[in-house]
Amino acid sequence: MFNIFRSKPASVTPDSILQQILGATPKTTSMAPKDSRGVYGLVDHLGNLRYIGSTSSAAETFYKRIHQRHRTGSETTSHYFSRMYNTGRMWRLRNDPATKADGDIAKKLRNAFIAEYCRAVWVPLSDDLDIAGLEAAVIDLAPKEAVAWNRRGMDAYQEPVDLVDLVIDRLRFSHSERAALDRQKARFGGSMATYAEPVASPGQCVPKFPKGPFRFAALDVETANNDRSSICQIGVACVRPDNSIETWVTYVDPQTSRWVFTGLHGISNATVTGAPSFAEVLPILEEGLRGLTVYQHSGFDRSAIRAACAAIHRSEPNWGWKDSVAVARRAWPELKGNGGHGLASLKGYLGLSFEHHDAGEDARAAAEVVLQAEGAKTLPPTIILTDEEDFDVIERPETPRKLSSEEEGLAPLTTPTHASQQGKRLVGFSVLTEGNLNNNHFYLRDV
Structure with missing residues (x-):
């Protein structure tokens, strides 16, 4: 049929x-x-x-x-x-x-x-x-x-x-x-059954923001078109001290007839009919996020909040913004050039479960990225090489790599015997050339 x-x-x-x-x-x-x-x-x-x-x-x-x-x-x-x-x-x-x-x-x-x-x-x-x-x-x-x-x-x-x-x-x-x-x-039937996220649907007022305390929050927005002030949905994932997450979501009426991204997020003018305006939502956000670190996954969300505030002649909220993309880059450098650190790539790599391009879902995903990155800092264990050095070496048990014929020709590494060398570890090596040295191309990327 x-x-x-x-x-x-x-x-x-x-x-x-x-x-x-x-x-x-x-x-x-x-x-x-x-x-x-x-x-x-x-x-x-x-x-x-x-x-x-x-x-x-x-x-x-x-x-x-x-x-x-x-x-x-x-x-x-x-x-x-x-x-x-x-x-x-x-x-x-x-x-x-x-x-x-x-x-x-x-x-x-x-x-x-x-x-x-x-x-x-x-x-x-x-x-x-x-x-x-x-x-x-x-x-x-x-x-x-x-x-x-x-x-x-x-x-x-x-x-x-x-x-x-x-x-x-x-x-x-x-x-x-x-x-x-x-x-x-x-x-x-008890107090634990509070997972459901309130959502402002057309014809309803702004949903009540969750009560803290929270360690941090993650915020995501969807827009109707390329004008970043045209916010049509906002999601906030609030992370409690026990690392549980409560998500707050609301539709926003951007008061525009130009809808370009409906095919991406599924939100249209009909969806937001009767939803609160950004001017109505902003005081709720300002109160709920006051004093918190607010993560965004890339710089888009803060720029959208800034643009929407400017459109209603308000100053941008003084939140402590941080970027969960930067957090992910530090935690999982192996993704550089191998899928990248966007939410779509991290979804598969970290086993996240969310529906992309829904503000509440993406906010929760960004919060989970930060939580997993926090765990990545302690597992596997970190060892400081010396008191003077300013970087940590993360030990990952691996099968020793077979040396190439060129590497086999290098002088054998000996076990340190001097007292000042005791406790230090070989973490790897890099072949240096004249170009490396003369042009400042020697980095600790492998470390």
Whole structure:
């Protein structure tokens, strides 16, 4: 039925895709195609279409995006099956070492529940089409109830107790596993169930900013067009002293009719209708971020805040800005020339889970980059060579490299015997030439 989109791409319109999605027969997530991309919809356990998305990334297929991402991905990002059914006995707090064992059992239950009772629909499209742009147009046309999950528009469901009981029986969970699930349900009903990020949707006021204390924050913005003052979404990831992250997100009405980047982030004029202006959002940000170090991933976000402030004749907030790109460069120099230190590259290298070009998701990712970089400073251990030297040597256990014939001809290295040399370590060598010395080209990059 969908082959027409492959053979006649000129006939593809947002309306035709929407009609296909609304009229398609929902199927289990495991049946999603492994060899095609396009626009898809997620159907809840009650049979209602609730989310429309796309495999805009060339690296993803329907199967990977729906069955592996939305079903089994992180609950706190844009993996919407995981997010909407992170409830009751299926609930877990991401990255919480104290409850990890119980949380893993709860996630296993949730994955099985979604595979059993949730469904999806999909419309394959040719790879040469602007899939992201078509997705954004389809979302704008869709009935509100069909995109109720989009941009975190709904809270997680209450636990479907009877259906969950059936899944537990099918999985043959032991008494201890059932006890773990009961503990998770109790935690969900307690103060720990505060992971959901507030979002200002059209027609709503600015969401309440989380209360600290925080160690630092990361901020990201999306803009409507090349004018950096045209901010249409702001996300802030607040990192607490225990390194847990609480994310605050709001749409912003940039009050412009020129939308250039909708195909990139999915936000359009219809999305921000009724959302607060930047002038309304700024006081909330100023209060919430006062005295904090604020990370941005590159210099774009600060320049956008500065431009938006200038547009309303306000001075830029006096935040302690830092760049998480610079942090990543110091922590993982091996990525230079090998993918780089942008969020897309770090996502795969560090195993981050987020939806790029969503302000809340990108802010959280930048915060996680900083947290992982902090860990990289202590693992593996650092040894100071001498009291006088101003750099650390990071020891990485490696298999000794076989010397080249040229290197084998060098004089053998001897073990230091002088008292002043005891405790020092050979960390490597570099072949110097006249050009190295005469032109100041001798660096400690290998170190």
